Amino acid sequence: MRVATLAAIAALGIMPIAAAPQAKAAIQHYELNIPRQALDTALKDFAQQTGLQVGRFSTSIDGNALVGPIKGNQTLEEALETLLAPQGLTYRIVDDTTIAIVNPKDFPPAAGAGVGSRGPSGPAGHPSPRSRLQLAPADRGASQGTASVGSGEAQASAGAPVILQEVVVTAQKREERLQDVPVPVSAISGQTLLSSDQAQLRDYFSLIPGFSLTPSGGTAAIQTLAIRGITTGGNQNPTIGITVDDVPFGASTAGGSGGGLIPDIDPADLARVEVLRGPQGTLYGASSMGGLLKYVTIDPSTDGFSGHIQAGLGGIHNGDTVAYNGSGALNVPIGEQLAIRVSGFYRQTPGYVDNVNTGRRSVNEEQIDGGRFAALWKPTQDFTVKLGALIQETRWDGSSSVFLASGFGDLQQSYLPGTGGQNTRLQSYSAVISGKLGGVALTSVTGYNVSSYFSAADVASALGAPIAFTNDNKTDKFTQEVRLGMPIGPSLEWLVGGFYTHETSRFDQGFVLIDPETGASLAKVLAAGTPTSFQEYAGFADLTWKITDAFDVQFGGRESHIRQRAPESVTTGASIPGGQSVTPAGESTASVFTYLVTPRFKFTPDIMLYARLASGYRAGGPNVNYILAGAPSQYSPDKTRNYELGLKGDFLEHTFSVDTSVYYIDWRDIQLQLFNPQGTLGYTGNGNKAKSQGLELSVQSKPLTGLTVAAWIALCDAELTRNFPSNSSVLGLAGDRLPLSSRFSGNISLEQSFPLITAVVGFVGGSVSYVGLREGSFNPPGTPRAAYPAYAQINLRAGARYNEWTANLFLNNATDRRGILSGGVGFVPTTSYQIIQPRTVGLTVTRSF
Numbered sequence: 001m002r003v004a005t006l007a008a009i010a011a012l013g014i015m016p017i018a019a020a021p022q023a024k025a026a027i028q029h030y031e032l033n034i035p036r037q038a039l040d041t042a043l044k045d046f047a048q049q050t051g052l053q054v055g056r057f058s059t060s061i062d063g064n065a066l067v068g069p070i071k072g073n074q075t076l077e078e079a080l081e082t083l084l085a086p087q088g089l090t091y092r093i094v095d096d097t098t099i100a101i102v103n104p105k106d107f108p109p110a111a112g113a114g115v116g117s118r119g120p121s122g123p124a125g126h127p128s129p130r131s132r133l134q135l136a137p138a139d140r141g142a143s144q145g146t147a148s149v150g151s152g153e154a155q156a157s158a159g160a161p162v163i164l165q166e167v168v169v170t171a172q173k174r175e176e177r178l179q180d181v182p183v184p185v186s187a188i189s190g191q192t193l194l195s196s197d198q199a200q201l202r203d204y205f206s207l208i209p210g211f212s213l214t215p216s217g218g219t220a221a222i223q224t225l226a227i228r229g230i231t232t233g234g235n236q237n238p239t240i241g242i243t244v245d246d247v248p249f250g251a252s253t254a255g256g257s258g259g260g261l262i263p264d265i266d267p268a269d270l271a272r273v274e275v276l277r278g279p280q281g282t283l284y285g286a287s288s289m290g291g292l293l294k295y296v297t298i299d300p301s302t303d304g305f306s307g308h309i310q311a312g313l314g315g316i317h318n319g320d321t322v323a324y325n326g327s328g329a330l331n332v333p334i335g336e337q338l339a340i341r342v343s344g345f346y347r348q349t350p351g352y353v354d355n356v357n358t359g360r361r362s363v364n365e366e367q368i369d370g371g372r373f374a375a376l377w378k379p380t381q382d383f384t385v386k387l388g389a390l391i392q393e394t395r396w397d398g399s400s401s402v403f404l405a406s407g408f409g410d411l412q413q414s415y416l417p418g419t420g421g422q423n424t425r426l427q428s429y430s431a432v433i434s435g436k437l438g439g440v441a442l443t444s445v446t447g448y449n450v451s452s453y454f455s456a457a458d459v460a461s462a463l464g465a466p467i468a469f470t471n472d473n474k475t476d477k478f479t480q481e482v483r484l485g486m487p488i489g490p491s492l493e494w495l496v497g498g499f500y501t502h503e504t505s506r507f508d509q510g511f512v513l514i515d516p517e518t519g520a521s522l523a524k525v526l527a528a529g530t531p532t533s534f535q536e537y538a539g540f541a542d543l544t545w546k547i548t549d550a551f552d553v554q555f556g557g558r559e560s561h562i563r564q565r566a567p568e569s570v571t572t573g574a575s576i577p578g579g580q581s582v583t584p585a586g587e588s589t590a591s592v593f594t595y596l597v598t599p600r601f602k603f604t605p606d607i608m609l610y611a612r613l614a615s616g617y618r619a620g621g622p623n624v625n626y627i628l629a630g631a632p633s634q635y636s637p638d639k640t641r642n643y644e645l646g647l648k649g650d651f652l653e654h655t656f657s658v659d660t661s662v663y664y665i666d667w668r669d670i671q672l673q674l675f676n677p678q679g680t681l682g683y684t685g686n687g688n689k690a691k692s693q694g695l696e697l698s699v700q701s702k703p704l705t706g707l708t709v710a711a712w713i714a715l716c717d718a719e720l721t722r723n724f725p726s727n728s729s730v731l732g733l734a735g736d737r738l739p740l741s742s743r744f745s746g747n748i749s750l751e752q753s754f755p756l757i758t759a760v761v762g763f764v765g766g767s768v769s770y771v772g773l774r775e776g777s778f779n780p781p782g783t784p785r786a787a788y789p790a791y792a793q794i795n796l797r798a799g800a801r802y803n804e805w806t807a808n809l810f811l812n813n814a815t816d817r818r819g820i821l822s823g824g825v826g827f828v829p830t831t832s833y834q835i836i837q838p839r840t841v842g843l844t845v846t847r848s849f
Contacts, residue, residue: 029073033304034083035336036068042083043101045303050076051803051848053098061089061103097761164650164657164702169274170296172542173246173283173443173483173495179648182554182600182610184277184661184696186211190270190298196765196797197312197810197844199325199347200264200368201293202837206769206793207747208275209696209714211291214740214822215400215834222260222453227277228665229692229718229741230290230640233777234260234822235673235682237618241280241288244295245388247430247447251475251505252287252534253564253621254684261451263295263392263426266345268308268327269372271296277696278642278663279616281594282556285499285538289616289640289667299386300339300376306331307849314842317816318411319350320362323842337379344371352838353402357414363398364420383435388428396422399457401823405831410818413832418519419458419468426451440486447479459511461829466516467525472508477501495542503534507624511573526573530624533565554598562637563589566622586622588634607649614642618671623683631674631683638669638686656701665692672778674729688722690738706753706763713746730778740822742772742790759802766796771819777826784825791819793836804848812840 034045040063047054067083074082076099080091084101092100167178171185178187186208198204202223205213216222216234224231225240235254242249242262250261273295280288307330314323327345334340346369351362370392377385399420403413428449435442452474459469483497511525540558547553566586572579596614603609620636646661667690674685694716701709718741724732751765769792776786794815799808816839823833 029075030079031073032070032079034068034070035303036066039063039065039067039083039087042067046079046083048306049304051097051801052076055098055100061101062087164654164700169272170246171274171276171294174485179606179608179650179657182598182608182612182646183280184209184644184646184659186275186277186698187272189272190267193267193270193273194310194844194846195799195806195808196767196795197314197808197812197842199267201262203812204273206745206771207749207767209698209712209747210277210694210716210745211275212740212742212771212774216260216822223262224260224740225262225293226740227275227291228663228694229716229738230665230667231738231740232670232672232687233739236671236684237621238287239290239618241284241286241292242295243284243292244390244428244447244449245297245386245430245432246294246445246481247428247449248285248477248479248501249428249449250451251477252501252503252536253505253532253619261424261426261453262293263390263428264368264394265295265297265390265392266327266343266370266372268310268329268345269297269343271298278612278644278665279594279614279640281592281616282540282558282596282614283542285501285558285560286536286562286592286617286619289618289638297372297374297388297390298341300333300341300374301331302333302336302339302376302378304331304333308846310844310846312842312844314810314840316350316352316840317838318352318354318362321348321350321365323350323840324348325844337377339376341374341376342372345369351397352411353398353400354412355398355415355420356408356412358417360398363413364400365397366394368392368394370426384433386430386432388430388432390426390428392426394422394424396420400834401832402818402835403829403831404833408831411838415458416460416466416468416514416516416519418514418521419456422453422455424451424453440484443481443483443485445479445481447477449477451475451477456512457828459828460516463511466514468512468514468521470508470510470512473506475503475505477503491546493544493546497540499536499538499540501534501536505532505534507532524573526571526575528569528571530569531567532622532624534619534621535563536619537561550602552600554596554600556596558594560592560594560617561589562592562619563587564619564621566624569624583624583626586624586626586633588620588622590620590637592617592637592639603649606654607651608647610646610648612642612644612646614644616640616642620671621684626683632685635671635684636669636686638667638671640668641666655703656699658697658699660695660697662695663693667691672724672728672730672732675780685728687724687728687732688720690718690720692716692718692738692741694718708751709749711746711748713744715744716741717743724778729780731781732778736778737775739777739785740774742774744770744772746770756800760800761802762798762800764798766794769793769795776822776824779826786822786824786826788820788822788824791817791836793817793819806846806848808844808846810840810842810844813838815839 030050032049034042043054065087067087070079070082084090089101090104092102167187168175169178169181169185169187171181171183178185188207193204202213205211210228212226214224224234227240230239237253249263276292278291280292284292309328312325316323325347329343331341349366351365353364354361355363373389375387399415401413402411431446433444455471456468460466479501481497481499483495485495487493507530510527513522513525515522538558538560542556544552544554568585569583571581594615594617598610598612600608600610617637617639622634623631626633642663642665644661644663648659650657670687670690672685672687673682675682696714698712718738720732720734720736722734747767747769749767751763753761753763756762772790774788779785793813795812796814797808797810813836819836821834824830
């Protein structure tokens with residue numbers, strides 16, 4: 001089929017139809033600024049600055065050959081001649097938006113065929129087995145991932161298949177092709193998120209196999225993330241690590257924000273989002289026992305001045321205002337060694353829930369704004385300094401919970417005035433220094449982030465009085481990592497490093513009596529302050545032994561030492577005997593070793609089979625207020641061990657890709673949220689054992705010109721394998737499902753692009769995601785667990801691209817489903833639930849320059 005495709009391209013080249021795009025290309029002028037550099041880099045810059053899709057055909061072209069420079073206003077023909085002629089190369093125009101770079105020695109033109117007139121073909125129409133168009137995508141640094149669609153593709157003759165883009169990720173702290181990484185990884189480009197207006201993690205988590213996001217009751221700001229069912233519910237130490245440009249983000253424990261504050265970086269700032277499934281303890285340390293969420297931002301570039309502006313309008317079902325958003329970014333080179341990038345965004349989402357108690361409509365309006373500054377200094381080829389600063393604030397006027405009970409209509413609630421409001425502030429700062437000392441690559445990653453959160457929730461239904469429960473939390477976190485890497489001869493490659501983190505968290509809670517008419521605070525019923533600190537020292541090493549060209553084995557280990565402290569804390573309130581309770585200072589220490597062993601066999605350069613044994617852990621710690629709760633003074637770390645077999649490959653001449661794995665995870669000493677006998681105070685304890693086993697399958701294909709199809713399914717059996725201890729205050733029996741895990745979930749997406757009129761390309765697309773039945777957290781004996789029914793969500797989009805302009809119309813949750821994410825038994829009141837966002841429609845317009 002590939003031979004037929006190439007023959008069709010060649011045939012088009014000698015037909016009159018090819019004259020039209022050639023004529024347009026000759027007339028079109030572009031303002032270019034491309035320094036002298038490697039061919040592949042120059043092609044990427046050319047694609048970015050022209051908006052065209054440019055690729056080199058066949059591996060006989062040296063992508064590292066130096067070309068350029070080009071500067072000023074030039075036609076396509078003038079620019080490409082300047083780039084290619086010195087290397088003896090030429091080009092072929094495939095269609096209005098796609099250009100193939102070819103070597104005339106490999107593909108001699110037919111008699112009478114001129115430059116730009118025909119597509120390439122091999123000898124007698126047969127290309128080399130490794131020959132393919134290697135694309136230079138216009139969204140620099142962005143990668144196309146699982147269940148996503150990208151715009152960069154070589155367009156052949158009508159109806160012919162085209163190849164898939166290669167995706168580069170940094171899952172193992174070095175740049176690698178996604179198909180070469182022996183870890184199950186999903187990567188979604190920032191450009192993909194922009195095109196579908198999915199700006200926040202809650203909008204796109206369903207694109208990722210085995211990944212779940214659950215809001216904590218009426219609190220939309222605090223979210224529980226889980227991969228492959230590794231969670232015991234909210235208000236616990238996180239099981240998913242989060243990094244921003246390799247800097248760990250958020251609290252490592254349930255102190256402060258509990259690690260539940262997730263940064264929602266503007267997609268225009270993202271090269272991609274990577275999600276690593278399964279334990280990642282060896283390279284990423286504590287709280288990555290289930291997996292890792294990794295944000296990779298766009299670096300500043302010295303190649304030229306560039307940027308973008310975006311604006312959007314929309315509406316939500318039952319919202320009483322218009323949704324609107326705006327963002328902008330600017331890349332400014334300062335000489336040949338220094339560049340800066342600044343960006344900012346603002347987004348207002350209308351509320352859609354009505355409070356029947358106060359009579360106020362759309363109480364849960366959300367406003368989010370933020371900005372980012374980044375600088376890149378590269379004084380030499382082997383030395384780079386990158387600085388980054390990210391600030392973000394989110395405000396909710398009221399709770400997003402809806403009441404599913406008799407007497408309430410669709411999207412209604414009943415809360416006291418002055419409750420339900422939430423505010424989060426996130427800051428992340430980083431300094432990444434990389435260089436080479438002889439044959440050793442040195443990388444230093446320094447980070448500091450601050451996450452704070454405030455909320456006031458109505459708990460009157462549980463306490464029988466107009467009382468609000470307040471949370472005022474803040475975590476400061478400093479991290480430092482240094483790593484060295486180098487090859488040792490032709491067969492060994494090693495990485496060794498050290499890591500340190502210091503966190504301080506303030507976790508203030510209280511019950512406040514409020515005026516049921518006005519919401520004004522009348523008196524503090526109870527106030528508790530629980531400051532904590534967390535320190536971790538770790539050393540890690542990773543060694544890859546290349547036994548043959550096709551077979552290698554990776555070994556890794558990490559030794560971590562953790563110390564936590566909780567100073568003396570005082571809880572005051574009229575309900576406490578004597579008016580106060582004093583909890584003595586507490587301290588806990590633990591040492592944990594994690595490891596990985598990963599043999600990998602490559603059948604071909606594009607088809608790989610791997611096995612993976614890897615472990616992860618969560619830190620234990622002291623229980624604050626353990627005297628008042630009648631709880632143990634501390635709890636232990638819990639650990640996961642993952643056994644996995646996976647296959648990744650590109651097939652059918654790179655028009656079809658597969659990523660599949662089967663796994664078994666053994667989880668021991670699982671941490672649980674427990675309660676005192678009165679059910680009013682929570683603490684953390686350890687249970688016994690659980691398992692998660694399943695299968696994940698992702699496929700992607702480009703069977704026809706302009707058409708991209710992607711799909712995945714995940715089967716997950718996550719359950720207890722032993723009963724909880726007999727003295728546990730919650731009930732858990734062997735065979736019970738772990739909270740929030742779905743036995744089956746899946747997603748399918750399609751996008752079709754097509755020419756409309758001269759220089760205008762249209763596109764239409766959509767996706768369907770399915771989440772199966774889930775159960776809530778474990779509860780005390782005699783109290784049933786919450787059940788969350790399965791739901792499906794349909795998102796649709798359409799739009800057009802014209803040079804630097806893109807217009808995108810989207811319809812998310814097209815059928816206006818009320819998929820339940822959390823709530824019910826165990827929440828206050830038990831009739832309150834968090835749901836997916838109702839039907840949302842909008843239009844965004846973007847201009848890049």
